[in-house]
Amino acid sequence: MNSKSFSERLLSSKLPVILLAVIISMLLGAILISISGGSAPAAYRQLFLTPFTTHSATGDMLSTITPLLIIAIGVSVAQHGGLTNLGGNGQVVMGGIAMALVATSPAAEALGPLIWIPGFLCAFLFGALWGMIAGAFKAYIHSSEIIVSLLLNYIAAQIISYLLRGPMMAQGVTVPESELVPEAAHMPTLMANTSANAGIFFAFGLLVIYGVFMYKTRTGYKIRTLGYSEKAAKYGGVEKSKYDVLLMAVSGGIVGLAGGMEVLGGQYRLVEGIANNMGFTGVVVALVGLLQPVGIALAAVFMAVLTVGSKYMQIMSKVPVALKDVLEALMVLFILWGFSLNLKRRRIKEGN
């Protein structure tokens, strides 16, 4: 059987479930807004339309797609192998620290965009190290990578807090932030006076590489086998513990790239809130996108709209931005519910 057509069929049969889950979540969100005294139609108009109608919001949305996409790719790599990477926030922080160290160094001024190469290399390595810790715990201590990767977020948050108030703090500032990246090394801006930058092309390029690697290569196939069934993978000669460490490292490394990109675009410096909880949103993007390249792309755009739109909604309608987290979680829960119902139908058919 051709694996591509199989995955396509999988996606097409699941699409209605996803769309329904989105609609139900939105309806529940509307009820929540209404009972707390807001106007749901107005709030949703701001949530979904502002990112397309306001210049700066459109820029924000485009620049939010980039990290969400990269993080989701990283998360998906691990998820394919049956590992859940909840350490996205920490890995973004580590990648950001690495990039800031490289891109604010004197060499950056001289090298210009060439500094991106060592910068991203270091961002990947730092993120990979952070992810690898969770993988090693899983492989050798048999501790849940979920708990370990999550606890590492709290440690990374303290590391960046220290660095930005100590050795990496810019001169003459009172807030915790690093020196600026020299202009020569900035990611080129896409829209004037917005944060939209060329990083988005990088993110989509990475998505293509991810798709090809995961669905067209032997290694990708091995990883997916591992995710489906540990036993089958074992018979196929895949060494589980080795893959646990490696997959979490690669996953963390990719997520670290998102941190690096945040330093090169947007604020052009390392700031304490660099992760902005995108580590979790990235997991949602990966899950809603069913780990498939096209699905991830669509989910990333959708979540970027939600992320940026909810900020405008809060300003204009006073509906708290936390609504976004509620919607995001509801969507995944309803998708799981829908799939479980599908599963039952299939079983009944098989039974007949």
Added chain:
Amino acid sequence: MGNMSLPAFILAVCTSMFRLSAPLLFASTGEIMSEKAGVSNIGLEGQMIIGAFTSLLVSYETGSVTLGLLAAGVFGALSTLVITYLGVMRKQNQSVVGLMFNILATGLTTYLYRMIYGVSGVAPTIDTIKNIHIPGLSDLPVLGPTVFSQNLLVYLAIALSVAAWYILNKTKLGLCIRAVGENPRAAQAAGLDVIRYRAACMLFTGFMAGIGGAFLVVAINGRFIDDITAGRGYIALAITILAGWNPLTEIAGSMLFGAADALQLRAQTLGFSIPYQAFVMLPYVVVLVSLLLFGRNAPAPRALGMRYEKEGR
């Protein structure tokens, strides 16, 4: 605070240790119960947040901390129905369901808090519960101020751990719970309703986690703040593993993290030359290091987190 003597410092850390270990103790006692029954409840953090929020809301609005605590337990328990339904009955990945539950709980409580009490203005606060004075015992040197002058909930947390150990190991109910978590097929064959046992244990877990979260409000902060649990749900999950699913060992585990937490709070004010962030991360580092040292091949219940098919093939 900078000129506190060493004995006074140690005494202060010990006193806080008992208090700060209580929320972890409540939550991990609950978690041991559901994991013994075979459910991996990653949603512990979310249940704690729901408990924290509910306790503030109810205590503040009714003026009764007791009501607040009860409501926290009840809502914590009810909230587990989401995980029980999707993760146990509908057999979806329990980790993913638990994670999404946590995001939902965090989002929903933050949303409701902002909606009810506004973004700015004065945060609603309640009086934290008082420490009790046990005649005689509280006047003992060293032990008096540390062990015997805590609030009632601290003793309740320890008592419930002991009770959980007794139920799990010495009663028929405990035997049934363990059977459901070790070998659900056999348990079913013996006439046990696996799903019902798991759902009931989850309700208990949610109740305990709710109280644990409430403790942060009614006994420590006096108010609800963003990220009030600060990963304590995940720390409690780690304690469950470290304790080898034994509620008695778990008391020691919770004390260890309570001590790390107390130490970081106190040490920040001592003016060491070490950056304060090193202390803040201490509890998390201690968890990871202890997992490294003691967590290897912990004897997990055999059916933990596995999907259970009723009429299996």
